[in-house]
Amino acid sequence: MHLHQFAGPSGGDLVSLPFRLDDLLADWHSLRLRMIRALNADFARVEWAYLVQFLDPANLTSVYADTFGPRTTTGTPTRLHLPRPRVAVWLPSNVSLLGPLTMILLSLAGCEVWIKSGSRGSNLCQSFRDWALRELPEGHLRAWLARCVRIDSFDRHDPRNAEMAAWAEVRILFGGDEAAAALDRLAHLPETTGFYFTDKVSEAWVEPSRIDQAIATDLAKVFGVYGQAGCTSPKRVLLPNGTAADATALAGLLERAWPQVWPQRVPRHVASANVLAQQWAQAQGQTARLIGDNAAVLITAPASAVVVKAHMALYLQWGGLDEIRQTQSENLQTIGHALADPADPAWLAAFSASPAVRFVPLLRMHDFGPIWDGIDWFRGLFHVRQIKVDQR
Amino acid sequence: MSRLLDLPAYAARDDGLFLDEMNALTAHHAQWCPPFRIMLEAQSRATTAERIEDIPFTHVSLFKHVNLSSAAPGARMVRTVLSSATSGTSSRVAIDEISASLQSRSSEAILAEFIGRARRPVLVLDSVTSLRSRHEFGARIMAAMSLKPFASEMFFLLKDPGDARSLQLSQLECALKTSDALIVYGFSWILWLAWAPASLPGELRAALRQKSVAFVHSGGWKKLEDQKVDRASFDASLLASVGPGSCVVDYYGLVEQMGVIFPLCDHNARHVPRWADVIVRDSWTLEPLAEGEGQLQLLNTISHGSPCHSVLTEDMGRLLPGTCGCGRLGRRFELIGRVPKAELRGCSNV
Known part of the structure; x- marks a missing residue:
């Protein structure tokens, strides 16, 4: 030894x-x-x-x-x-x-x-x-x-x-x-x-002031790997204290980023499921757009919205921190952040009030390690x- | 309510009239089906399309998740048809009185082209218990009931609707005594399980060999492929048990397109009746494809109870060029099968 x-x-x-x-x-x-x-x-x-x-x-x-x-x-x-x-x-x-x-x-x-x-x-x-x-x-x-x-x-x-x-x-x-x-x-x-x-499920927090092409590219990377099938994939992207316009802006940037990050086509059944998810969301009065040759569907809605489920459907949601907490899944594992100052006590307090056990930058969401x-x-x-x- | 039904199913097409009737139906559903209207508004889609390929479609699985009923004032909903829940959830399709009548005319006109119009006993590989619900019916029993216009009498051969091997020989015996020509209907895999290996008593087997039988089946080949049964051996096995003049008709249809069915002709094509249409779409761009494989969009002018008039299916097919050796006019296609499912890996079994 x-x-x-x-x-x-x-x-x-x-x-x-x-x-x-x-x-x-x-x-x-x-x-x-x-x-x-x-x-x-x-x-x-x-x-x-x-x-x-x-x-x-x-x-x-x-x-x-x-x-x-x-x-x-x-x-x-x-x-x-x-x-x-x-x-x-x-x-x-x-x-x-x-x-x-x-x-x-x-x-x-x-x-x-x-x-x-x-x-x-x-x-x-x-x-x-x-x-x-x-x-x-x-x-x-x-x-x-x-x-x-x-x-x-x-x-x-x-x-x-x-x-x-x-x-x-x-x-x-x-x-x-x-x-x-x-x-x-x-x-x-x-x-x-x-x-x-x-x-477990995970979610991402993006402060509206941080919305830019680089953040959208990071989001495309972490979501596109597993879609909704990954416990560390963002099940939804939350824009704390944001607006519908912020969500729309982020959706536009994600649409632009997607083909660069994921140039290959998704399987045919995934593309079809995304068409379904778009229509399902739209029939509920939500705004949904297909991106990257139907590789994913982006749905914008308030944090409290009833969500439709599809493997490659990503919700971009806005709301106050209280509303975010109330709508969090109890088996939340990771919060991926893109915040101006993640160490701000307000964010740390929001993290501690959540069931999440990890609070990491967006690109570290999938990182597996000795503490899990x-x-x-x-x-x-x-x-x-x-x-x-x-x-x- | 659809002038296109006034001529035979495979007479020359009138695409102008078809587009007009489809646009009227889109407007009808936009008015009376709120989720459909909201969806069209979200897509900024007009209810009047300039071209058939511009007619908005509903994804076939949306009927599993959203109540898409077009309840116009005065419309009487007569039944809800449920698809078989292969993925765990059934589609629910509302049928109103007008659509029920049109669908009956449609399926009769189409099937008559393949099995003739003569009335004869129809033997159904299902149980009469499947008919006991007053308002909700499964796809299987509704498909069987579409043969009613051809039936002098109907016999339900299964004792248990969930058991393909629960054949009631007494029912078969009764049917055989009534006519020299019969129709036998079942889902493809049930027909195979119930009929092909049936160990019939000698006198029934001898009687069947004197009968002209039209086997009509639908429901797809998936379960038969699993059992390594191909179409040739399927047909040969069925026809070996019956008399001269018998035939096997395999048709493609879905609950979300009630009344519009696509039997396979002798030249391996599925023909589109003049009150329906088919578009093949690229799965990734949704562009219509003149050549090559894609997802089938099915359209018809006979669906008033819910927006089934234009449905993007999860079935794959391709348009066939030229004219068909069978002589039927209009568009035709090859059905390839379901959209293939690939494994999706995640980090857990969520």
Whole structure:
């Protein structure tokens, strides 16, 4: 085992890992360089680009820094962190990058991992692992992916669910409330931990004074990746204390930005669903416009409006902060902001009054990390042992 | 109420009259269907179109989400027809008395071109219980009832409407005794499940071989494709059980276009009756396409109860050029299937 020292909040945290962290990070870096030159065909271009960005050495280093503080060689350690040996991960069907991203973070702890991917749709986790195994030379990362990662695809009725739950010291689930409850009912050892990340929605706040082409481009980027299918996608864009004219202005800028950000056509059924969403909104008296060859539909309405649902329908809504709070979803996860001064106490108070657990710039909305849904799950991958090195 | 119905379904078209009648219908729905009016206003669309392709359309799935009933004063709504809820929600289409009459005339005129006008027993692969609701009817039973003008008598062959294998042989036996010619109607997959593998007693099988049977089916091939059944084996299997002069007629229709159906002719084309039209649209620009595949927009002059007179479907097709070997006039198209659904990935199962 290799000990790594961090300047944690208590004065010093030692982390014991089955590899030298720098070696592992170097392996990821070498894979990242290969990824920049090649695309795995199972991934959408935007998914691959995000994965490359996620593997930026600074980002991976920050996982430990955010959890245990900066690396240090001085100070007196007071705690020793040992990775829990076995982690089980349940992924839902049709999931995008969560599988590969979680797997990457788990590699940093060196745990043995058993991943259940959805029984439908493509399995990006398996695809990424296979691709990495083909590309990587012998080394710590290759050995970990080959020997310590098991990926299976089966449905929720499969007996392997119970087997996984009984095997793992840490259970991580992404899915619905029902799936989380069902997993929690499965027999598991005492003193094991479960992190259940259930369905969430997000929204964006754009201060009317910040509306410009750059903000519209950012919005097009964060919404266009997943549309309404992403828990970190803005389900709606709110213009605090704004007006219908502000929403119309933003819609115009988004329409202009869209073809630059998303030049490719959406699947035919998505285009058709957007035509439906436009008519549905219009039939309710709302203003709706199709943009980017029917790639998305922008609907402008007050914050309290009854909304129509479509995968690529984005509401641009105006209202006071009270009205915004009253209409927020109780499972709100992220508020992406484009505010003149996000640190203004009024905004922070509005954030604290909301159910949201993240308040981040627009372009950081999709960033996955060691703290998720307000849960410090990466820290939870470790057992903690107390150290007292004084003589008495 | 539609002069276009005064001539046979596939007589020469009169597009000028068609446009006039369509514009009148658009104005009618704009006046009496508030959501439709609000929608047109939002699109800054005039109710009078200069060209057929400029006639505003309603997306077919809007009938699942919005009450689109055109309740003009004095109009009597006679029923609501529900589509099969393949996506979990049914379309609800209001039918008024005038439309019901026109739709009946329309479907009779179209089907007569394929199965003749003679009255004969109609055997329906559905249960009589499907008719028990007074005001709301499913698409399947309404399709069956469109054959009423051809029926000397109707027999409902299924005991349980939800079970294609609950064939009531006693009903079949009664029907076989009444005529040498029959019509058998069912949704395509039900006809296949109920009829093709039916293990009939020897005397019934022998009796059927003496009958001339027109099998009429609709509802699409999706479930049959899942079972790897193609059209040739479907037709051959049905015709093997019956006598000379029998035929199989597959028609395309939807609840949002009640009364206007598109049977497949012997030259694999679906012909458009003169009181209807079809436009193929590019899904991404909504421009009409003279060539190539796109989404079908279906139009008709016989829908007064709700704005079904112009509907953008989620079915794919393409216009066929030239004239048809079957001799029918007017536009015709090839139905390709449903708009394909691609997987949408998200970060969770929302």
